[in-house]
Amino acid sequence: xxxxxxxxxxxxxxxxxxxxxxxxxxxxxxxxxxxxxxxxxxxxxxxxxxxxxxxxxxxxxxxxxxxxxxxxxxxxxxxxxxxxxxxxxxxxxxxxxxxxxxxxxxxxxxxxxxxxxxxxxxxxxxxxxxxxxxxxxxxxxxxxxxxxxxxxxxxxxxxxxxxxxxxxxxxxxxxxxxxxxxxxxxxxxxxxxxxxxxxxxxxxxxxxxxxxxxxxxxxxxxxxxxxxxxxxxxxxxxxxxxxxxxxxxxxxxxxxxxxxxxxxxxxxxxxxxxxxxxxxxxxxxxxxxxxxxxxxxxxxxxxxxxxxxxxxxxxxxxxxxxxxxxxxxxxxxxxxxxxxxxxxxxxxxxxxxxxxxxxxxxxxxxxxxxxxxxxxxxxxxxxxxxxxxxxxxxxxxxxxxxxxxxxxxxxxxxxxxxxxxxxxxxxxxxxxxxxxxxxxxxxxxxxxxxxxxxxxxxxxxxxxxxxxxxxxxxxxxxxxxxxxxxxxxxxxxxxxxxxxxxxxxxxxxxxxxxxxxxxxxxxxxxxxxxxxxxxxxxxxxxxxxxxxxxxxxxxxxxxxxxxxxxxxxxxxxxxxxxxxxxxxxxxxxxxxxxxxxxxxxxxxxxxxxxxxxxxxxxxxxxxxxxxxxxxxxxxxxxxxxxxxxxxxxxxxxxxxxxxxxxxxxxxxxxxxx
Amino acid sequence: xxxxxxxxxxxxxxxxxxxxxxxxxxxxxxxxxxxxxxxxxxxxxxxxxxxxxxxxxxxxxxxxxxxxxxxxxxxxxxxxxxxxxxxxxxxxxxxxxxxxxxxxxxxxxxxxx
Numbered sequence: 001x002x003x004x005x006x007x008x009x010x011x012x013x014x015x016x017x018x019x020x021x022x023x024x025x026x027x028x029x030x031x032x033x034x035x036x037x038x039x040x041x042x043x044x045x046x047x048x049x050x051x052x053x054x055x056x057x058x059x060x061x062x063x064x065x066x067x068x069x070x071x072x073x074x075x076x077x078x079x080x081x082x083x084x085x086x087x088x089x090x091x092x093x094x095x096x097x098x099x100x101x102x103x104x105x106x107x108x109x110x111x112x113x114x115x116x117x118x119x120x121x122x123x124x125x126x127x128x129x130x131x132x133x134x135x136x137x138x139x140x141x142x143x144x145x146x147x148x149x150x151x152x153x154x155x156x157x158x159x160x161x162x163x164x165x166x167x168x169x170x171x172x173x174x175x176x177x178x179x180x181x182x183x184x185x186x187x188x189x190x191x192x193x194x195x196x197x198x199x200x201x202x203x204x205x206x207x208x209x210x211x212x213x214x215x216x217x218x219x220x221x222x223x224x225x226x227x228x229x230x231x232x233x234x235x236x237x238x239x240x241x242x243x244x245x246x247x248x249x250x251x252x253x254x255x256x257x258x259x260x261x262x263x264x265x266x267x268x269x270x271x272x273x274x275x276x277x278x279x280x281x282x283x284x285x286x287x288x289x290x291x292x293x294x295x296x297x298x299x300x301x302x303x304x305x306x307x308x309x310x311x312x313x314x315x316x317x318x319x320x321x322x323x324x325x326x327x328x329x330x331x332x333x334x335x336x337x338x339x340x341x342x343x344x345x346x347x348x349x350x351x352x353x354x355x356x357x358x359x360x361x362x363x364x365x366x367x368x369x370x371x372x373x374x375x376x377x378x379x380x381x382x383x384x385x386x387x388x389x390x391x392x393x394x395x396x397x398x399x400x401x402x403x404x405x406x407x408x409x410x411x412x413x414x415x416x417x418x419x420x421x422x423x424x425x426x427x428x429x430x431x432x433x434x435x436x437x438x439x440x441x442x443x444x445x446x447x448x449x450x451x452x453x454x455x456x457x458x459x460x461x462x463x464x465x466x467x468x469x470x471x472x473x474x475x476x477x478x479x480x481x482x483x484x485x486x487x488x489x490x491x492x493x494x495x496x497x498x499x500x501x502x503x504x505x506x507x508x509x510x511x512x513x514x515x516x517x518x519x520x521x522x523x524x525x526x527x528x529x530x531x532x533x534x535x536x537x538x539x540x541x542x543x544x545x546x547x548x549x550x551x552x553x554x555x556x557x558x559x560x561x562x563x564x565x566x567x568x569x570x571x572x573x574x575x576x577x578x579x580x581x582x583x584x585x586x587x588x589x590x591x592x593x594x595x596x597x598x599x600x601x602x603x604x605x606x607x608x609x610x611x612x613x614x615x616x617x618x619x620x621x622x623x624x625x626x627x628x629x630x631x632x633x634x635x636x637x638x639x640x641x642x643x644x645x646x647x648x649x650x651x652x653x654x655x656x657x658x659x660x661x662x663x664x665x666x667x668x669x670x671x672x673x
Numbered sequence: 674x675x676x677x678x679x680x681x682x683x684x685x686x687x688x689x690x691x692x693x694x695x696x697x698x699x700x701x702x703x704x705x706x707x708x709x710x711x712x713x714x715x716x717x718x719x720x721x722x723x724x725x726x727x728x729x730x731x732x733x734x735x736x737x738x739x740x741x742x743x744x745x746x747x748x749x750x751x752x753x754x755x756x757x758x759x760x761x762x763x764x765x766x767x768x769x770x771x772x773x774x775x776x777x778x779x780x781x782x783x784x785x786x
Contacts, residue, residue, distance in 0.1 A: 295778035302775070316716045322752050326712060326745035342748055347759045353769045432756050433763055436723055440771045448775060451782040 001216050002197055005189045006039035006063065006078055006126065007151065007173035010050060015043040015069070015104045016177065021050075023057055025178040029185045030060055032227055037197045039063040039078045044101040046094035048087065055081075061197045063124075066094050069107035073135030076126040076151065077117070080199040086122070093117060110142055120146045124203050129168055130157040140168075149206035153259055154558035155214060155223050155234050156589045162209050162220060169206050172214070184257050187224040191216055221607075223590070226253045229638035230625050233608035236586035239594045240652035241612035246623040247594045250612060251561050254592060262557035264550050266564045277542050281468065281527040284549070288459045288470045289525045296452060297519045303445045304505065304515060306438045318430035325425045336424035340414050345429050346404035349397050358394060361387040442502050449501035452523050464548045464577060466537070467530040472523050484520045485513065543568045544577070551581050559590045566597035579604045596652060611635055611648045687722055688733035688754060693742035695750030697722065711749045719753075726760050727767065733757055 010021045030038060037060055040051055046066045055062045064087050065078035079090040096116045100108050108116075117123070125143065127135035129150020140147050150168035152158050161170035174186035191213040192205040205211040215222040215231060225232040230250070241247045248266075255263050282289070325342060335341065364374055365383040374383075419426045452472070459470040475481045478495035485491060494507040501522070508521055529537045529545055537545060547565065554560040565578060574597065582591055582604060593600060610627040626635035626643050634642040687698045688711075695711035699718060709718075725731055736754040741747045760767070 295775075295781050299775050299778045312716070312720075315719055319714065319716050319719055322749055323712060323714075326748040329744045329748060342752065344752055344755050344759075347763065349763065350766060350770065353766055353773070356773075427752060430756070432723060432760055433767065436727060436760070436767065437770060437774075439723075440727075441774060444775050444779065448778050448782055451779070454782075 001191050001213070002036040002194045003034060003189050003191050003216070004037045004197075004202065005033075005035050005173050006037075006065065006124075006171070006202075007041050007067070007076060007175045008038050009042055009067075009175070009177045010040055010054065011042045011045060011047060012177070013043040013045050014102070019177045019179045022178055022180040022182075023054060025180060025182055026054065027058055029174075029176075029178060030058055033185060033187065033189065033224075035060060035189060037061040037063065037202070039065040039076070041065040041067040041076050041078070043067050044069055044094075044097050046091050048091045051087075063199060064090055066097065068097055068113070069101055070113055070135060071110055071139050072107055073133050073139065074128040075135055076124075078124040078126070078199065080122065082199075110139060124199055124206070126151050126171060126206075129170070130161065148203075149212075156558050158214060159220055159234060162212075169209050169212055171206065171212060184253055185227040187227055187257055189224075190214070225592070226250060226257065226625075228625070230610060230627060232590065232592060232610065232627070233606075234590045235607035236583060236604065237590070237592045237608045237610065238600070238604065238606040239592060239610045239612065240596075240648060241594075242614075242652060245612040245614040246625075247612050248563060249623070250610075250625065251563055251592065251594055254559070255561055258559055260558045261561060262550070262554040262559070263561045264547070264554075264563065264565070266567050274539075274542075277529075277546075278527065280546075281529060282525075285459075285468065285470060285527050288527075292458050292470075292472070292525065293519050293523075296448065296522070299445060299448055300505070300519045303441050303502070304509065304518065306442060308438075308442065308502075311435045311438060314428075314430045315435070317428045321425050321428045325427045328424050332424055333422055335418045335422035338418060340411055341418050341422070341424070342427045343411055343415070345408045345411060347431065347433055348401045348404050350433075351394060351397060351401070354390065354394050354397065358387065358390045361390055445505075446501045449522055458525065463545070463552060464581065465532045466541075466545045466548065467534075469528045469530060471526045471528065473526050475521070475524055480524065481521060483524065484517060485511075540570075544573050547578065548581065551578070551585060554585055554591075555588060557589065560585060560592070562591075562593045564594055564596065566595060566600055571597070571599040574599045575603055602649060606630055609635070609645075609648075611643070611652065613643070684730045684732040685725075686732045686734070687725060688750070688757065690734045690737070690740045690750070693740070693746075695741055695743075695746040697753075700725070710746070711753065712745050714749070714753070722757070723760075726757060727764070727771075731757075731761065733761075 008026070009016060010023075010026065012019050012021075026038075029035070038058075040046075040054060040062060044066065046064060048064075051062070051064050061081065063078050063081050065076060068075045068077055080086060093116050097108060100106065100112060120143070125147050127140055127147060127150050129135070129140075129152060131151050131153035140150075148169055149171050150161075152161060152170045152172055155172070158170045158172050161167040171190045172188045173190065174188050176186045192202060193211040193213070194201050194205055214220045214234065215224070218231070221234055222231045223234055224230070239247050239250060251263070255261050322342075325336070328336075361383060364378070365380065365387060367374060415426060453474050454472075455474065456472055457469055458472050459468075461468045475495070475498060478490060478492040481491045481495055481498075489511060491511065494504065494511055497504040497507050504522075505518065508518055509515075513521070529542070531537050531541050547569065551560070551562075560582075562582075566574060569578070579600065582593065585591055586607070593604070593606075607629075608627065609630055610625055613624045613626065615622050615624060624637050624641070626637045626641070626648070628635040628645060630645075632645055635645050635648060636642050685698075689696050689698075689708070691708075696708040697711055697714055697718060699707045699709045700721060733754060736751050738747060738751075741750060
């Protein structure tokens with residue numbers, strides 16, 4: 001079995017954050033993690049000189065490689081290390097890639113790629129597969145059979161790919177940069193079932209899911225969690241240990257060495273403040289509010305610029321000027337006597353409705369999912385001619401509108417000229433159509449708000465016995481309204497119009513409230529968490545609810561770490577709810593729990609346990625980790641030292657054997673009798 | 674003569690020409706409708722006419738210059754007539770536009786769960 005890491009960065013390119021490469025760190029990494037082969041894969045760059053320096057310094061196989069930005073995804077291309085002239089040729093090809101990519105957003109096309117690398121079979125090609133930025137499956141298909149393995153970003157994805165017969169062979173690599181101040185090393189590497197390292201050997205292993213593993217001896221059920229050799233199960237793990245023996249340090253190490261890890265820290269779930277809890281709940285549930293108010297938001301956008309007063313003024317000006325002009329008629333001169341002087345402008349026809357209709361016809365014509373049903377009623381030919389007719393109509397109206405535009409411009413110009421020369425009043429113009437549409441909008445807006453203000457439950461979710469209920473409620477006072485308004489100004493004036501929606505909107509606008517926030521002031525959405533009995537939750541229940549929520553949320557992550565859940569909860573809750581939930585989740589992602597509590601530690605039935613210890617050797621503090629299966633008699637350290645599993649359990653969970661016996665015989669038995 | 678609906682129009686006239694003059698129909702609550710000379714029209718009257726133009730079967734006499742002798746009436750009637758005729762012409766698209774206006778919002782919030 002060989003351990004390989006074919007994704008390593010040694011140069012800060014335009015696609016990397018700045019770092020100064022430290023060769024001694026790379027050497028330390030390869031030795032500490034016992035790696036057999038690496039590939040140097042910088043972004044769109046191969047530095048032959050540096051490659052030679054690395055080969056000279058490291059005692060393991062080093063392959064020349066490059067990570068190419070290809071069609072917005074990343075592809076590892078790794079060459080053989082045997083033939084110098086081949087590496088030279090590879091280097092020249094890489095220079096061509098470098099010359100095409102100048103910024104972090106540039107990429108080469110598949111065509112350019114094939115042009116630079118016309119024969120691909122001598123290389124190993126590994127696309128980002130379940131890792132961002134991915135190479136799309138169409139591109140993978142186009143590169144064809146040359147790709148058998150894909151890089152993934154987590155153990156969870158690795159295991160999923162192994163089980164999925166359709167997916168590529170998964171590989172997981174460090175994708176790390178090596179610099180002098182780095183503290184921990186990545187533990188993400190892949191084992192391949194190989195006797196001797198050669199590029200062809202690796203290539204052949206990467207065509208077979210039976211030949212890639214996360215661990216050396218335990219298949220895919222285990223992974224290396226820290227760079228000091230701690231192996232943990234990809235299922236459920238418990239880390240035990242007395243205070244100050246390095247448990248939290250271990251969790252932190254795992255957290256920093258892996259991506260997308262959910263870490264529930266000690267005491268982080270305690271929720272005694274009701275108001276803060278409510279805020280937290282609103283934040284988490286904000287999608288419910290957003291979804292409920294989505295349509296209303298659009299309505300607000302559409303009415304916020306309507307100015308009813310201005311519309312009235314426009315009508316008034318139109319009428320006054322018209323009547324004045326008519327009554328001045330006797331005084332009319334040659335200029336105001338012209339027909340055009342009092343001519344109204346043409347109203348253009350709005351084409352939005354027709355536009356929607358055309359796109360609807362297009363949708364019908366192009367839909368493939370329900371083609372059968374559509375064709376039963378409408379032939380594709382009739383749909384085609386419908387679309388054409390509608391478009392013809394569109395063009396006709398559009399042409400007419402353009403003509404109106406042209407005439408309107410001309411009329412306005414002539415009117416302006418005449419206006420200069422006459423003493424008569426010029427009749428103003430007004431757009432009745434727009435005013436009417438706006439009137440209708442305001443009417444509908446008022447109706448929508450009054451419907452919106454009907455108190456109702458808008459959403460109900462259940463999480464393990466708890467219910468989160470979202471209720472739409474009217475605002476009851478100006479103070480209540482201030483929930484969304486962080487400034488000092490009072491909203492009392494605005495609130496006086498709360499029952500007159502459009503007027504209320506206008507008064508909110510005059511308060512300089514952000515336009516994008518306006519929709520929040522019409523209805524309040526309150527969230528309540530109810531317990532199993534349907535009552536609002538207590539302080540302790542709030543913490544329980546929080547934990548359940550966080551654990552559920554963990555499924556969006558690749559790994560879950562929990563530091564002493566017992567610090568916030570009682571044993572019954574831990575046993576009945578938490579343990580079952582954690583066991584469930586560990587079927588999907590690795591779960592690692594640090595605990596002192598026997599309910600968690602002993603009853604949860606973990607797949608694997610680890611124990612941290614602090615010892616003093618030669619006047620120096622040494623931290624050690626022992627691990628093993630729960631049923632093992634002994635736990636083992638990386639160096640082969642062993643400790644008794646039974647002692648560990650009793651010491652860490654029951655405060656020692658004596659104390660445990662005492663409690664059992666003296667306290668519980670006496671109570672029982 | 675124009676009207677805004679196609680189905681069995683029960684037409685109501687709002688602008689008419691009679692005796693060489695232009696008139697509009699003034700409708701007020703709890704009062705009988707009255708025909709008022711067009712040059713006495715106020716902006717409130719105009720607003721009411723606008724409301725009627727969309728909510729009832731709205732009919733107006735076509736503007737024919739020769740039928741109105743009064744010069745001032747000619748000017749006012751012509752202008753107002755053109756405005757309303759324009760509206761009537763666009764009435765179908767107006768109805769369509771209003772119908773589609775906020776339809777999804779209205780449907781969403783009027784349903785009480």
